[in-house]
Amino acid sequence: MVSSEVLIKAHNLTKKYGTFTAVDHIDFEVNKGECVGFLGPNGAGKTTTVRMIYCFLPLTEGQLFVAGMSVSKQSREIKSMVGVAPQEDNLDPDFTVTKNLLVYARYFDISNAEATKRATELLRFFQLEEKKDMSISQLSTGMKRRLITARALINDPKILLLDEPTTGLDPQGRHSVWDEIRSLRKQGVTIILTTHYMDEAAALCDRILIMDNGKIIETGAPQELIRKHAGEDVLEVAYDEDVLKTLKEELPDAHLEVFGDQIRVFTNQPHGVFELFVKKFPDKSMTIRNANLEDVFLKLTGRKLRE
Amino acid sequence: MTKSDDSQSGFKLPTLTYRVWKVWRRNFDVFMKTIHVNFLPSLLEPILYLVALGLGLGTFIAGGIEGFSYIQFIAPALIAISIMNGAFFECTYSSFVRMYFQKTFDAIIATPVSVEEVIAGELLWGATRATINSTIVLAVVAAFGLVSSPLFLLVPLLAFFGGLMFAAIGMCFTALAPNIDFFNYPAFLLITPMFLLSGTFFPLSSLPGPVQTAALAVLPLTHVVNLTRGLVLGRIEAFLLLSPEISLLLSIAWISVVTIIFFVLSINLMKKRLVK
Numbered sequence: 001m002v003s004s005e006v007l008i009k010a011h012n013l014t015k016k017y018g019t020f021t022a023v024d025h026i027d028f029e030v031n032k033g034e035c036v037g038f039l040g041p042n043g044a045g046k047t048t049t050v051r052m053i054y055c056f057l058p059l060t061e062g063q064l065f066v067a068g069m070s071v072s073k074q075s076r077e078i079k080s081m082v083g084v085a086p087q088e089d090n091l092d093p094d095f096t097v098t099k100n101l102l103v104y105a106r107y108f109d110i111s112n113a114e115a116t117k118r119a120t121e122l123l124r125f126f127q128l129e130e131k132k133d134m135s136i137s138q139l140s141t142g143m144k145r146r147l148i149t150a151r152a153l154i155n156d157p158k159i160l161l162l163d164e165p166t167t168g169l170d171p172q173g174r175h176s177v178w179d180e181i182r183s184l185r186k187q188g189v190t191i192i193l194t195t196h197y198m199d200e201a202a203a204l205c206d207r208i209l210i211m212d213n214g215k216i217i218e219t220g221a222p223q224e225l226i227r228k229h230a231g232e233d234v235l236e237v238a239y240d241e242d243v244l245k246t247l248k249e250e251l252p253d254a255h256l257e258v259f260g261d262q263i264r265v266f267t268n269q270p271h272g273v274f275e276l277f278v279k280k281f282p283d284k285s286m287t288i289r290n291a292n293l294e295d296v297f298l299k300l301t302g303r304k305l306r307e
Numbered sequence: 308m309t310k311s312d313d314s315q316s317g318f319k320l321p322t323l324t325y326r327v328w329k330v331w332r333r334n335f336d337v338f339m340k341t342i343h344v345n346f347l348p349s350l351l352e353p354i355l356y357l358v359a360l361g362l363g364l365g366t367f368i369a370g371g372i373e374g375f376s377y378i379q380f381i382a383p384a385l386i387a388i389s390i391m392n393g394a395f396f397e398c399t400y401s402s403f404v405r406m407y408f409q410k411t412f413d414a415i416i417a418t419p420v421s422v423e424e425v426i427a428g429e430l431l432w433g434a435t436r437a438t439i440n441s442t443i444v445l446a447v448v449a450a451f452g453l454v455s456s457p458l459f460l461l462v463p464l465l466a467f468f469g470g471l472m473f474a475a476i477g478m479c480f481t482a483l484a485p486n487i488d489f490f491n492y493p494a495f496l497l498i499t500p501m502f503l504l505s506g507t508f509f510p511l512s513s514l515p516g517p518v519q520t521a522a523l524a525v526l527p528l529t530h531v532v533n534l535t536r537g538l539v540l541g542r543i544e545a546f547l548l549l550s551p552e553i554s555l556l557l558s559i560a561w562i563s564v565v566t567i568i569f570f571v572l573s574i575n576l577m578k579k580r581l582v583k
Contacts, residue, residue, distance in 0.1 A: 090410035
């Protein structure tokens with residue numbers, strides 16, 4: 001369902017606050033129908049990038065086009081076709097659940113009849129029907145999150161921006177948001193999400209842009225990135241001089257990352273390479289597991305993703 | 308080539324569309340939801356003042372003031388004070404809560420409504436609050452039999468524009484407020500002096516010349532009191548050595564100029580605060 005039509009195009013996109021560079025000359029494109037994830041630790045520049053896409057923040061340098069329109073010049077047109085679910089809860093506490101959607105629809109010039117129809121559909125889709133007359137303060141964090149996402153869809157957007165859609169949710173809440181995002185993807189909505197959970201990015205996104213210190217350091221499909229940077233298996237060993245020495249001798253082409261009291265070993269070789277090695281140290285605790293995006297991040301930056 | 312055209316920085320006249328009213332309508336909807344809470348204080352406060360100051364204190368002011376009984380003299384001032392308070396407190400404390408704690412402005416700015424329109428909508432709503440509050444006070448004043456000119460019908464119109472002025476002044480403080488306690492400064496250093504020294508409870512002419520001049524020059528309420536008194540009692544205070552007609556025009560011109568300046572200034576200051 002991903003088309004070759006470019007919906008978002010950033011060139012040299014930069015955001016500076018005084019001497020601090022939040023987003024540092026990045027280039028990226030998002031195609032129609034794609035689900036793209038900005039993955040990175042807090043402060044990497046993900047949210048700043050998303051805020052520039054929906055014209056909330058002016059650019060310092062570079063260009064950013066959404067559906068062929070410049071964010072600096074046609075913000076009104078862009079904002080009318082974009083749905084935004086921000087990171088923080090900015091639901092209107094002065095209104096009920098339904099009224100939140102209706103008042104928001106008004107800002108988009110949606111007629112009252114149409115808004116009521118859409119609100120009913122969205123509340124059903126996000127399983128909030130029973131809460132429709134409740135005030136916002138009565139909702140759980142997960143329900144608020146779902147309502148914010150429902151609100152982002154009230155204008156039937158071509159592009160949906162989800163800024164950390166599951167931060168602060170319990171596992172159940174996370175999975176229900178994931179299901180909804182997958183279902184929207186199937187409907188062909190172009191989705192951009194930011195996250196610092198690699199499993200989330202891997203589970204939802206067609207393509208991932210890994211950000212660190214305001215720069216995009218790598219981009220690709222989740223599995224492709226894992227294979228390229230972390231191989232198939234990763235060996236985790238408690239830090240030990242003997243083991244480290246033997247590792248370097250026996251697996252000269254392996255990539256070692258010492259992180260705290262742990263060594264992670266990456267290799268380009270296929271399954272099974274670590275098994276023989278593990279047998280040599282029966283009394284040491286070692287784990288072989290599938291490589292994941294966190295390994296990719298760790299290898300690229302030498303730091304853990306989750307702070 | 309690399310420097311993007313940054314149309315959002317720099318001081319300029321706001322570009323406003325009909326969307327301003329959508330922001331106004333949001334606040335109106337909230338107001339209607341809690342109308343009983345909003346209504347009662349506006350009704351009780353003027354009654355208390357009229358009874359305590361007008362009837363109580365007023366008995367000691369035997370000759371009245373310039374041909375009017377004391378209660379008649381202060382009644383229009385109470386209307387003017389409600390215009391000031393209605394708009395000023397709406398666009399300071401209430402706007403700050405919406406902006407800072409509720410993030411309502413951030414939510415609206417993500418829609419086709421612009422920052423400028425959000426603030427303009429807030430200002431028009433502040434003016435509306437002033438109109439509603441002062442109309443309630445006007446009704447109380449009328450019920451006490453203290454209206455003596457048919458011009459009183461123009462009070463809501465004056466309340467809207469006078470309210471817009473106080474709303475815009477308040478919004479400038481909101482744009483600069485680091486936290487909500489900050490509003491104690493304008494409340495005590497600006498609102499209280501105006502409440503007492505704007506020809507509200509005694510004629511401006513009884514103050515020393517320099518204080519009179521200062522009140523005329525810098526206290527917006529002075530001009531609103533002058534006009535409400537004109538509309539309710541059919542009497543305009545002759546400021547300093549000016550004739551009543553010139554004083555009337557001076558007050559209208561003063562309010563108009565200050566409203567325009569602060570309207571544009573407050574939107575620009577808020578934009579500076581919200582668009583980083």
